[in-house]
Amino acid sequence: MFDSKPYNIQFIQKASPGIGDAFKYALIYKFFTQAYNTPDKVSERLKYIIRLELHEHDVFTLKYYVARDRKRDDKYSKLTNNSHAQRIFVTCVSLLPQILHEYPSASFAFNASRTIDIRNNKAESLNENQRFRIYRAVVFHFIGDKTFEHYSFEEVSSYLLVNRKHSNTDKMKDLIRESFLNIYDFGDL
Amino acid sequence: MKTVQLVSKARPKSERLRWKSLNEESNISLRKITSLGKKVNVEEARQKLSSNFNLLVP
Numbered sequence: 621m622f623d624s625k626p627y628n629i630q631f632i633q634k635a636s637p638g639i640g641d642a643f644k645y646a647l648i649y650k651f652f653t654q655a656y657n658t659p660d661k662v663s664e665r666l667k668y669i670i671r672l673e674l675h676e677h678d679v680f681t682l683k684y685y686v687a688r689d690r691k692r693d694d695k696y697s698k699l700t701n702n703s704h705a706q707r708i709f710v711t712c713v714s715l716l717p718q719i720l721h722e723y724p725s726a727s728f729a730f731n732a733s734r735t736i737d738i739r740n741n742k743a744e745s746l747n748e749n750q751r752f753r754i755y756r757a758v759v760f761h762f763i764g765d766k767t768f769e770h771y772s773f774e775e776v777s778s779y780l781l782v783n784r785k786h787s788n789t790d791k792m793k794d795l796i797r798e799s800f801l802n803i804y805d806f807g808d809l
Numbered sequence: 810m811k812t813v814q815l816v817s818k819a820r821p822k823s824e825r826l827r828w829k830s831l832n833e834e835s836n837i838s839l840r841k842i843t844s845l846g847k848k849v850n851v852e853e854a855r856q857k858l859s860s861n862f863n864l865l866v867p
Contacts, residue, residue, distance in 0.1 A: 693829070716866050738827045760854050766867040770849035780846060793846055 624707035626714035627651040629670070642803040643673035643681070647719075650687065651711055653704050663704070670712050676799045677792065678723060678783070682730045684712055697733040705751070709758045716763065725785040727768070727796065730755060732777040752777035769793070 632648040648671055655665040667687040672680045685695040692698065719726055732752035734744035744750065756772065756779060763770075768781035769789035786792040855862060 693825075714865060720866065738824055741827070757858065760851060760858060761862055762865040764864045764867040765851040768866070770851055771846040772849050773844045773846050775844040778844075790848075797846060 624710045626711040627653060627668075627707070629711060629715060632669075641673075643675050645674055647672040647674075647680075649715065653708065668708060668711075670715065672715065672719065674723075675796075675803070677727065677796050678725050679727045679729055679780075679796050679799075680719065680723075682712055682728060684708065694736060697736050699735055705754055706758065709755055710762070713758055713762050720767070725783050727783045727786075727792070728781045729796065729800070730779055732779075734777070746776055748774045749777045752779070755779060773797075 629649045629651045632650055635646045635648055637643050637645065648669065651668050651670070653663075653666045653668065656663050668684055669687050669690065671683040673683065674680055683696065686698070689695040689698055716728065719728075732749055732755050734746060734749045735751075736743045752774075759770070759779060759781070763781060766784070768783060771780040771782060771793050772778075773780070780793060780796060782789040782792050782796070
């Protein structure tokens with residue numbers, strides 16, 4: 621199932637936060653997908669951007685989008701229909717060993733954006749959405765439980781890997797959760 | 810002659826507004842969620858996947 625090889629990733633830069641950004645800095649990478657033609661489908665070569673934003677408690681949030689959509693407000697929820705979702709996320713996850721080498725106590729968080737279908741006036745549910753199910757399966761496949769304690773927030777399609785260098789991972793999970801609630805202003809959560 | 814490459818297709822305003830409205834509706838339901846996070850038993854989850862595992866991080 622997960623025989624997908626990650627695409628080659630190139631580091632672009634370490635970016636400072638802009639006005640209104642709550643992270644300390646972001647590590648930015650790029651990669652290109654492979655174009656392919658099948659009798660049913662033509663898939664174009666796309667440039668993707670990966671952002672690893674460092675927050676309080678040494679937590680990196682993992683985000684990616686197609687570079688040409690960088691100015692769109694729906695860049696994280698847009699579908700490319702290229703059937704690459706699994707390989708793209710495998711590529712993102714392949715950065716983790718490198719990051720851990722540089723930041724041994726790093727934890728990681730990701731949120732799976734829901735798909736919003738304008739044509740049919742429908743928004744996918746927040747709960748265990750399609751992207752989340754793919755991401756979770758990739759994480760199970762590639763990330764063990766010796767380095768991280770795994771936490772799933774299924775109701776909001778989010779996943780957290782808390783580094784076991786923290787003596788109390790449950791407490792750290794709660795601190796990270798609180799910190800994200802303050803940043804993202806989810807109201808009464 | 811110069812070749813112009815289409816980088817990104819601009820969305821019509823009506824489409825942008827519809828996206829915004831759907832996104833806001835979902836965000837309202839997000840405020841009602843009180844997810845505390847559930848510890849995952851990775852070994853147990855893997856057994857259900859029945860696949861060969863290739864750990865990048867132990």
